[in-house]
Amino acid sequence: xSTYLEKTIINLVKNFNTETLQEFFYLKANDKWEExxxxxxxxxxxxxxxxxxxxxxxxxxxxxxxxxxxxVEKELTERSSKKRQFDLGKRILEDxxxxxxxxxxxxxNNNFRFSFIYSTYHVTKRKYSPYKRYTYYVxxxxxxxxxxxxxxxxxxxxxxxxxxxxxxxxxxKEFFEAYKYxxxxxxxxxxxxxxISYVKKHSFAQQLLSRILFVYFLQRKGWFxxxxxxxDKTYIKNLWSKYKDWKxxxxxxxxFYSQWLSSLFFGAFNKKIHFIHKDLPEDIRESFSLMPFxxxxxxxxxxxxxxxxxxxxxxxxxxxxPDDKDKRKGFLEIFNFTIDESSPIxxxxxxxxxxxxxxxxxxxxxxxxxxxxIFYTPRVEIxxxxxxxxxxxxxxxxx
Numbered sequence: 357x358s359t360y361l362e363k364t365i366i367n368l369v370k371n372f373n374t375e376t377l378q379e380f381f382y383l384k385a386n387d388k389w390e391e392x393x394x395x396x397x398x399x400x401x402x403x404x405x406x407x408x409x410x411x412x413x414x415x416x417x418x419x420x421x422x423x424x425x426x427x428v429e430k431e432l433t434e435r436s437s438k439k440r441q442f443d444l445g446k447r448i449l450e451d452x453x454x455x456x457x458x459x460x461x462x463x464x465n466n467n468f469r470f471s472f473i474y475s476t477y478h479v480t481k482r483k484y485s486p487y488k489r490y491t492y493y494v495x496x497x498x499x500x501x502x503x504x505x506x507x508x509x510x511x512x513x514x515x516x517x518x519x520x521x522x523x524x525x526x527x528x529k530e531f532f533e534a535y536k537y538x539x540x541x542x543x544x545x546x547x548x549x550x551x552i553s554y555v556k557k558h559s560f561a562q563q564l565l566s567r568i569l570f571v572y573f574l575q576r577k578g579w580f581x582x583x584x585x586x587x588d589k590t591y592i593k594n595l596w597s598k599y600k601d602w603k604x605x606x607x608x609x610x611x612f613y614s615q616w617l618s619s620l621f622f623g624a625f626n627k628k629i630h631f632i633h634k635d636l637p638e639d640i641r642e643s644f645s646l647m648p649f650x651x652x653x654x655x656x657x658x659x660x661x662x663x664x665x666x667x668x669x670x671x672x673x674x675x676x677x678p679d680d681k682d683k684r685k686g687f688l689e690i691f692n693f694t695i696d697e698s699s700p701i702x703x704x705x706x707x708x709x710x711x712x713x714x715x716x717x718x719x720x721x722x723x724x725x726x727x728x729x730i731f732y733t734p735r736v737e738i739x740x741x742x743x744x745x746x747x748x749x750x751x752x753x754x755x
Contacts, residue, residue, distance in 0.1 A: 361383045399451075427464075438469075474515065543560075598640065676688060
C-alpha cells in the first residue's frame with residue numbers, strides 16, 4: 357500500500373470528512389470509482405442532516421454500490437441510533453434502486469459509523485428484499501486498526517470481494533489465528549522451565565487470556581477509572597504503558613504479571629485490598645481501589661494459579677504492542693472490541709462477547725469437551741431454531 361493511501365486512511369479515521377472519503381475511493385478503487393456530489397434533502401429528518409451521495413462504484417459484475425455520508429444531530433456513540441441508521445440506509449438503497457451502499461454516519465466530534473449494506477437477494481419488487489449490514493464504529497481516540505486494515509486490504513472488484521473484505525468472518529478467522537498463536541507459541545513456551553504437564557500449562561495460558569479478554573470487554577463499558585474517577589476505555593493498555601515507565605525508573609525486574617496484574621485480578625476485582633502489592637505506585641493503588649467487584653469466579657485463585665508461574669514481560673508485548681507487519685503481535689490492540697452482540701442481518705465487525713464462547717469451545721481439550729458435553733451453538737443457529745419454533749407454534753395456535 358502506498359504511503360499516500362496510508363496517510364489518507366489515517367486522516368479519514370482522525371478527522372472524517374466527505375472529501376477524504378472520496379479521495380480514499382479514488383486511490384483504492386481506481387477506474388471503478390465515479391465521483392459526484394449529490395445532496396439528498398428528501399431523506400433528512402430530526403436525527404439526520406447533510407445527506408450526501410459522494411459517488412458510486414461500478415463493479416466488474418455489473419453491480420452498483422453507492423457511497424453516502426450523513427451527519428447525525430447528536431453525539432455518535434457505539435450504541436446510538438444503530439437501527440435508525442440501518443433503516444435509513446435501506447430506504448436510500450430502495451428509493452434509488454441501488455444494489456448496495458457504503459454509509460458513513462458522523463458527528464461533529466469526528467466519531468463515525470462506517471456501514472456496508474447490501475441486498476442479500478433480489479426479487480421483482482425490490483422493497484421486499486432483505487438486507488444485511490456489516491458495520492464499524494470508529495472513534496478517533498481509539499486505535500481502529502480493524503477498520504484501517506479492512507480499508508487497506510479491501511478489494512473493490514466485485515460485490516463478492518467487498519462482502520469478503522468487510523465481513524465479520526475475516527476478522528473472526530484472523531482473531532482466532534492470533535489468539536491460538538499467542539497461547540501456544542508465546543505463553544506456553546514461556547513456561548518451558550517448569551516441570552509441569554503441557555495440559556496444565558495450556559489451561560493456565562487459556563485462563564490468563566480469558567481473564568484479559570474479559571477485562572477488554574469491561575473496559576468498553578467505562579467501568580475502570582484512574583485518579584479522580586477519570587474513566588478509561590483503553591485502561592489495560594495504559595496500565596501496561598504506566599508499568600513500563602515505572603520499570604524504567606525503578607530498574608525493576610519483570611513483575612507485570614506477578615505484581616501488577618495479580619493485584620488487579622485477585623485484589624482489586626475481589627475487593628481484597630491485602631492482595632494489592634505494597635510496592636505498586638500510589639496512583640495505581642488508588643486506581644485499583646476504585647475497581648468494581650467482579651463476583652463470578654474468573655478472578656478467584658484457582659489451582660492453576662497455585663503453580664506459581666512467572667510470566668516474562670515480553671509475553672505482554674504480544675498482547676498490547678501492535679506490529680503492522682504481523683497481525684498476531686499486539687492482537688488485543690489491533691482488533692476492535694464491542695459489548696454489543698450482533699444479529700444474523702446486522703453485524704458489528706468487532707470482537708464481541710459471543711466470541712468468548714467460540715474461543716472456549718475451539719481450544720478446550722477434546723476429551724474434556726466430550727466428557728462434559730460442552731459445545732458452543734452459534735448465534736445464527738440459535739436465531740434459526742427460534743424462528744422455526746415460532747413458526748411451528750403459530751401454525752398450531754389460534755390467535
